[in-house]
Amino acid sequence: MDNKKTEQLKKYTVNNEGMHDLTTNQGLKMAEDEFSLKAGQRGPTLLEDFHFREKMTHFDHERIPERIVHARGVGAHGFFQLYESLEEFTKADFLTNPSKITPVFVRFSTVQGSRGSSDTVRDVRGFATKFYTDEGNYDLVGNNMPVFFIQDAIKFPDFVHAVKPEPHNEIPQGASAHDTFWDFVGQNPETAHMVMWVMSDRAIPRSLRMMEGFGVHTFRLVNAAGRSHFVKFHWKPVLGMHSLVWDEAQQIAGKNPDFHREDLYEAIEKGQFPEWELGLQLIPEEDEHKFDFDLLDPTKLWPEEEIPVKRVGKMTLNQNVSNFFAETEQVAFHPGHVVPGIDFSNDPLLQGRLFSYTDTQLSRLGGPNFHQIPINRPVCPFHNNQRDGMHQMSIHQGKTSYHRNGLNANQPAPVPEESGGYAHYQERIDGRKIRGRSESFLDFYSQAKLFYNSLAPYEQEHVKKAFSFELGKCKSDLVKANAIALLNHVDRSLAQEVADQIGAPLPNENREVKSDKKSPALSMADTVLLPDTKKVAIVRVGDPDVERFAEWTTALTEKNVNFTIVGHKLHDLPNPLKVTATFETTDPTLFDAVLLVSSESTIPAPALAFIETAYKHYKPLALALSDHQALASARVRLDEAGVYDLAHSTIEAFINGIAQGRFWKRQL
Ligand code: HDE
Numbered sequence: 001m002d003n004k005k006t007e008q009l010k011k012y013t014v015n016n017e018g019m020h021d022l023t024t025n026q027g028l029k030m031a032e033d034e035f036s037l038k039a040g041q042r043g044p045t046l047l048e049d050f051h052f053r054e055k056m057t058h059f060d061h062e063r064i065p066e067r068i069v070h071a072r073g074v075g076a077h078g079f080f081q082l083y084e085s086l087e088e089f090t091k092a093d094f095l096t097n098p099s100k101i102t103p104v105f106v107r108f109s110t111v112q113g114s115r116g117s118s119d120t121v122r123d124v125r126g127f128a129t130k131f132y133t134d135e136g137n138y139d140l141v142g143n144n145m146p147v148f149f150i151q152d153a154i155k156f157p158d159f160v161h162a163v164k165p166e167p168h169n170e171i172p173q174g175a176s177a178h179d180t181f182w183d184f185v186g187q188n189p190e191t192a193h194m195v196m197w198v199m200s201d202r203a204i205p206r207s208l209r210m211m212e213g214f215g216v217h218t219f220r221l222v223n224a225a226g227r228s229h230f231v232k233f234h235w236k237p238v239l240g241m242h243s244l245v246w247d248e249a250q251q252i253a254g255k256n257p258d259f260h261r262e263d264l265y266e267a268i269e270k271g272q273f274p275e276w277e278l279g280l281q282l283i284p285e286e287d288e289h290k291f292d293f294d295l296l297d298p299t300k301l302w303p304e305e306e307i308p309v310k311r312v313g314k315m316t317l318n319q320n321v322s323n324f325f326a327e328t329e330q331v332a333f334h335p336g337h338v339v340p341g342i343d344f345s346n347d348p349l350l351q352g353r354l355f356s357y358t359d360t361q362l363s364r365l366g367g368p369n370f371h372q373i374p375i376n377r378p379v380c381p382f383h384n385n386q387r388d389g390m391h392q393m394s395i396h397q398g399k400t401s402y403h404r405n406g407l408n409a410n411q412p413a414p415v416p417e418e419s420g421g422y423a424h425y426q427e428r429i430d431g432r433k434i435r436g437r438s439e440s441f442l443d444f445y446s447q448a449k450l451f452y453n454s455l456a457p458y459e460q461e462h463v464k465k466a467f468s469f470e471l472g473k474c475k476s477d478l479v480k481a482n483a484i485a486l487l488n489h490v491d492r493s494l495a496q497e498v499a500d501q502i503g504a505p506l507p508n509e510n511r512e513v514k515s516d517k518k519s520p521a522l523s524m525a526d527t528v529l530l531p532d533t534k535k536v537a538i539v540r541v542g543d544p545d546v547e548r549f550a551e552w553t554t555a556l557t558e559k560n561v562n563f564t565i566v567g568h569k570l571h572d573l574p575n576p577l578k579v580t581a582t583f584e585t586t587d588p589t590l591f592d593a594v595l596l597v598s599s600e601s602t603i604p605a606p607a608l609a610f611i612e613t614a615y616k617h618y619k620p621l622a623l624a625l626s627d628h629q630a631l632a633s634a635r636v637r638l639d640e641a642g643v644y645d646l647a648h649s650t651i652e653a654f655i656n657g658i659a660q661g662r663f664w665k666r667q668l
Helices: 005-011 050-060 153-163 179-187 189-198 245-254 259-269 324-329 348-364 447-452 458-472 475-490 492-502 544-558 605-616 650-660
Strands: 073-082 099-110 123-131 136-143 219-222 228-237 277-282 309-319 342-344 534-542 562-567 593-598 622-625 643-645
Touching: 005 099, 050 153, 050 650, 073 259, 099 309, 136 228, 153 179, 153 348, 179 189, 179 475, 179 593, 179 650, 189 447, 189 475, 245 259, 245 458, 342 348, 348 622, 447 475, 458 475, 458 492, 534 544, 534 605, 544 562, 544 650, 593 650, 605 622, 643 650
Parallel strands: 534 562, 534 593, 593 622, 622 643
Antiparallel strands: 073 099, 073 309, 099 123, 123 136, 219 228, 219 342, 228 277, 277 309
C-alpha cells in the first residue's frame, strides 16, 4: 500500500531489470567486465584501465561509518492515524486531524553492539519514528524503556565509552556484562533506576513487535491558544509485551543472529502488520511542581496509575524497505525535528541531544545535505537560503540566496505563527549560569524500588539472575562491591542474593528505600495475551494421520498462528505435510511452541531434544503420539501446565496455551 512517502521514494528507485547494457558511471557501454586491462595475457594491469579504477574505487567506499550508538537496526514503513482531535492540547496538524493518514518510517535498534552484532542481546532497544507530516518531519526518537542511565547530556560520551566493548581488546560485543559498564554504574548512582530495567525481561524482547516504546523525556504540547502541557509519549503494542528467557536469548544469538530483524520482516511480508497505539501522559504546565519527582529528570517515569496514558491513535507498519542501505542505514533521526504544537522541556539530557544528532550525522552521512537523501526528505515543500555543500543534489535557480532580499520579492520569507510558522514556546527563564544538578534530581533510588516492587515474583527472579550473570562476568572486585553497594540502596534482599551469588561483600548497613509502593503497569505479567503471529514448530516423526494433521494446521491458521513443519530431512510432500526445516537448519529456541506428531514407538534424539528445550523455556507443548511410552525417557513432565496431550486435550486448548506464552510455574 502506498502512502505519500513511499510514493515519493519511487521517484528515486533504480531498477536493473530490462537494462541490458552495462555502462560506466559516465554512461559508457563497456565491452568487458570480467578482465582488467593488462599488458599482455600474463602481464601487469595498466593504470589506464578507467573501468577497473572506477569500479574498484566505488567499491572501496561502499561503507559509511556506523552509528556510534544504535548501530544495529532494522526499519519499516507504515502510517499513523489519530482516533480523535487533540486540539485541546496541541495545534500539530497530524495530532488534530483524525482523517489524516501520516506516513511513518520506524527504525528499531540495539544500542551497544556494532552493525553485525546479534539481535537478542541484553540491551535497551531504540524505537525511532519519523512522521512525514504535512508540516514537516516530526521525529519521536525513543527507546523501549521509559528512563535513561544519566541525567545530563555531558555524561553521555562517558557512559557510552563505559558500555561499549572495552578499548584495549574490543570485548565484549553486544553485552554490558563487563567491568567498565558496571564501574560506571557504581560510580554514578543516577543509573540505579535504568539498570533495574536493563536487568529485567524488558531488555530481551521476544519481538520488536511486542515491546513498548517511550519518548523518555518530558516534552511540551502547545495548543492554538498558546496553552502548554507537559507530555510523555508512549507506544503500546497491540500484541502485548513479551520477552525471551535469558538462556534462550543467548542461544538464539548464535542460531539466528537476525532473529528480530527477520521476525519483523516476515510479519510484514505475511501481512501480519505490527501495530502500536500512541499514548500520551499529560500534565498541565501549572502542575509542574506537584509531584515527588522532577518532571525534567530523565531517570524518572510518571506512574501510569497517577497520570493515566491516553491512547490517541494507532501506528501500523505495513511495508518493508526495498533497500536496506538507502533507507534503514541512511535514515537520520533527530529529537529536534518538531512541528508547530510540539516543543521541548529543559530536561538537560534532551537539551544535549538537540545538538548531538545533526553533529554525528554530518560525519556519518558525509556533509550537510543529508536531508536531501530520499528517506530523509519531507513530503511537504522545503525552501530556504541554505546552499551548496558536499553532495548537493538540487540545482537552485536564481541569484538570491539571502534574506532579506528585494530581487526575489523577499522570498522565501518567514511564515507568521498564525499561518503555521514554528514559534518557540515563550517559557520564562530566570536563573544564574551554573554547572550543577538540581537538588530535585537527587532521589536516585525510589523509582528503582518502585520498579522492582511492581514486578511479579518470576520477573524479580529474572532480575536477580541477570544481575548475578552480569556482575558474575566482571573481573574487578572493586566493581562488584560497588555495584552491590548500589543495590543495597534499592532492595536489601536483592543485594544480598546477588552478593552471595557473585562472592561480593554486602554492606553491613541496610540502606534500602523503605517503600511498598507499586505501579502495576510496570510489570509485563498482566499484558495482552493473544496467539496471533506466534510461531509453532510442528515436529514430524514418521507418517502422521493426514486428516488430523490438516485439522490442526487449519485450526492454527484460523487463529493467525504461524507454523513450520520440522523433520529430520526436507520432504517435498504435498501440503500440509511438507517439511520445510530440519533439526539441523532450525532450533526450538526460534519458536513459541512445539507440536510433536509421532507415529513411531521411539522418538529420535534430535526430536526429543527439541521438545525438551522448548519445555525448559516454559513453552507450550502439544503431543500427538501413537505410543506414549515413546516419551518415557524425555525430560518433560506430561502432567505439567502447558503440556497438552492431544489424545485427551484439544488443539484449541493448545492455542490458548500459545496465547499465554510461558508457563513459569513449570517444574523442570
Ligand atoms: Fe540517542 N543518539 N543520544 N538516545 N538515540 C543516537 O544519533 C545521544 C538517548 C536514540 O535509529 C545518535 O544518528 C545523546 C536517549 C535512538 O537512527 C547520537 C544522548 C534516547 C537512536 C545520539 C542520547 C535515545 C539514537 C547515534 C544523551 C531515548 C537511533 C547515531 C544526551 C529517548 C536512531 C545518530 C536511529 C542515536 C546521541 C540519549 C534514542 C550519537 C548525546 C535518552 C533510538 O547522535
